Amino acid sequence: MNPPILQFVWRGEIVTMHNIAPTRTLLQLLREDLAHSATKEGCNEGDCGACTVVLADLQDDQISYRAVNSCIKMAHAINGMALWTAAELAAVDGTAHPVQQALHQCHASQCGFCTPGFAMSLFGLYQNRVLQDQPVSRTEAQEALSGNLCRCTGYRPILDAAEQMGALPRVYLDETRLRRQLASIAPANRSWEAACSYDAPTRLDALLAARAARPQAQLVAGCTDVGLWVNKLHMEFAQVLDLTRVAELKTITVQDGHTVIGTAVSLNDAFAALELDRPQLHAFFSRFAGLPVRNAGTLGGNIANGSPIGDSMPLLIALRASVVLMSLRGQRELPLEALYTGYRKNVMAADEVLAFVRVPLPQTDEWLGAYKVSKRTEDDISAVCLAIKLQVHDGRVTQASIGVGGVAATPVRARQTEAALTGQAWTQDVVNEAKACLRSEFQPISDMRASAAYRTQVLGNLLQRFWLENQGAAEVSLAALTLAGENA
Ligand SMILES: Cc1cc2nc3c(=O)[nH]c(=O)nc-3n(C[C@H](O)[C@H](O)[C@H](O)COP(=O)(O)OP(=O)(O)OC[C@H]3O[C@@H](n4cnc5c(N)ncnc54)[C@H](O)[C@@H]3O)c2cc1C
Ligand code: FES
Ligand code: FES
Structure with a gap:
């Protein structure tokens, strides 16, 4: 089974790559296939942030930016997106980006190994807050940098830089051109007949058909668990089925007294939706991994992975949440705790996917x-x-x-x-x-x-x-x- 063509926007141009194996990580693609050493490898398991890059995609014609760990991201997962590494922040004439200027002015780097990762987390914050005219508080900076480790500089100057970057003359990306490029490489829906080694259907019926046709394919969402199986346990998968492009699963709606969260929604967006009704949960959610992991991982992945030390499940059990499992045969809904039958075992059949998580809205006196x-x-x-x-x-x-x-x-x-x-x-x-x-x-x-x-x-x-x-x-x-x- 052939790997599909991989296309993404990088350095302002559309890059097209062939024959990229389904479990090739984005970091391997950058450092080995593209000989691009600006993005560093530290832990190779999502823990240190040295490999952080920023991705952008089109959502309802809006460009959305997020910092993620490239070491646990499958390369094919960025198909149709735009990518930035620390080497693409400066202007063509070499003028440093405000993020870089601020890091420099605040003396926020010593050995510099962590710095490309910090710069990218800050770039994500710059795009999402500074350019939206929202000031960056110390607390927000800390949350944005929660997935980045620095072992020699210390965090104070880095946090100073996060606050300072907004005070520098602004630098905007050419979003009109970017939007055009992203639209031109938007992945079309692939049906299961056109099976390839990395399949990322864009519609639910195609996902369910692919799941039924190839139950042996490794189902992935954000890959923040599966990425470690590849890097640390050296697992290889001949076929990967990625559900994060499925439009129906990217939704958050309110139905019949429930917040209904699709399983392609990132942890960060899911938590934001739950926080709207229960703001007191913010502190708890901000303790879940670091922001790049929350930007990539999903609530569905956390639940399906079923780790006894997974953090969202105790909360969802207390909230009496339920899960909706779907297959071509139909759908069923069960209380979240009824999903599990043993250590990392659950009742999901080989052709089923976890499609939605339904969380009851708060009662007034809870x-x-x-x-x-x-x-x-x-x-x-x-x-x-x-x-x-x-x-x-x-x-x-x-x-x-x-x-x-x-x-x-x-x-x-x-x-x-x-x-x-x-x-x-x-x-x-x-x-x-x-x-x-x-x-x-x-x-x-x-x-x-x-x-x-x-x-x-x-x-x-x-x-x-x-x-x-x-x-x-x-x-x-x-x-x-x-x-x-x-x-x-
Ligand atoms: C550095 C780091 C820190 C972390 N910190 C935390 C933490 O603080 N708390 C915590 O709970 N977890 C933590 N995790 C674990 C991980 O981030 C979460 O479990 C995450 O929610 C997994 O989601 P995912 O979308 O990345 O799943 P994936 O890795 O894509 O998939 C995980 C498993 O779930 C299955 N799966 C995914 N989606 C579905 C679906 N819709 N239907 C059926 N099966 C599905 C996959 O087949 C796979 O078996 C951390 C991970 C890393 C790397
Ligand atoms: S190399 Fe440490 S998070 Fe990726
Ligand atoms: S500057 Fe050395 S690890 Fe951060």
């Missing part, structure tokens, strides 16, 4: 808490994750919904603790009983992230934190929470 305990604040995986949704009427708990990660082979619902709370008075005594119940409900394992005893202890501590927040008695920072968890 109280929601979501907590992630990890060793690092940013870009780290959970040791324990707990999400609780509670409704209390006249001092009594009328509904309790609890999702937990890091304590079992799958993300789980804490049914016994829910039962221990429901119908009870909302008091410290009842919370103490619920804490004991929660600690005994699961038998977590010890691993490199945390011991079983630590996880058990922290579970109850998080419920106590929820109670304190509910009483308005605690203003515990996330940093303090992590510390408390570590010391527990």
Whole structure:
């Protein structure tokens, strides 16, 4: 089966490439096939940001820019997009881009290995905020740079540069020309009959047909999990089926009291939609990986991958979200927690895809808490994750919904603790009983992230934190929470 032609806009021109293997990464394409060394390789697993590039595509005739890790992006995934690396920021006459000027003026680079990645994350921020006349706050800069590591300069001057770039004379891209180029290379819908080794259908019926015809093809969305299987486990896939181009799955709608999120929507866009209704979730969402991973990965990928330490599932379980599975045979909807049958095992048939995630809109009197305990604040995986949704009427708990990660082979619902709370008075005594119940409900394992005893202890501590927040008695920072968890 032949690889399809790969076309993208780079350095202002349309590049056409042939015979690129389906699991060739974008970083390999840049550094090895195009002999372009400006983009660096550090960890090769999405963790350090040295390989960050910016991609743009056309969405409803608007150009949308996002920084992603090229090391875990499949090269074919950028078909029909525009690409920038740090070597394309300066003007043709060599004048440095405001991002570069600011980094230089703020002394924000020493060895410089990380700098191309920082420059690209800042370029993404520049396109999305500065050129939209939105000032860049320190907090926003920190979030935009959450996927970039620097080991010698220190972050203060880099954050200074992020704030300063907006004060410099602006530099705009020629978007009229770019829009024309992107439109001219927009991928057409490929049907399953025209099978090739990297298939990225643009319509749902074609995706389902391809899934039925070639169930052995590796299904991918943002590739932020699968990219690691390729780079670190050296897996090869003869065929890849990429669902991120499917128009129907790129939507976020509100239907029948639910926010319905298509599984081609990025984590970042999905989180933004959920935050509209529940703004308190921002802090929790910003602890999920770093921005380049959230720009590429999807909510559907997180759920389908089914890691017991995946972060979105405990929250979605607490919110009583459901998943819609589709195949040519039809569709079915089930509660999210019912998807899992064991460690990274689920009920999805070989011809099915996870198409939509349905999240109930907030109830007026709901109280929601979501907590992630990890060793690092940013870009780290959970040791324990707990999400609780509670409704209390006249001092009594009328509904309790609890999702937990890091304590079992799958993300789980804490049914016994829910039962221990429901119908009870909302008091410290009842919370103490619920804490004991929660600690005994699961038998977590010890691993490199945390011991079983630590996880058990922290579970109850998080419920106590929820109670304190509910009483308005605690203003515990996330940093303090992590510390408390570590010391527990
Ligand atoms: C540096 C780094 C940091 C990370 N930090 C976190 C973190 O803090 N919290 C966390 O939970 N995760 C984290 N992850 C893991 C990963 O980013 C998430 O699991 C992400 O949501 C995966 O989505 P994806 O679209 O990239 O999935 P992919 O990698 O494309 O796919 C993952 C799996 O899901 C399947 N799949 C994808 N979409 C569908 C679908 N619609 N239907 C059926 N099957 C499907 C694929 O076949 C594959 O088996 C991190 C990853 C990296 C590299
Ligand atoms: S090389 Fe480290 S994130 Fe890609
Ligand atoms: S300048 Fe050396 S790692 Fe950042």
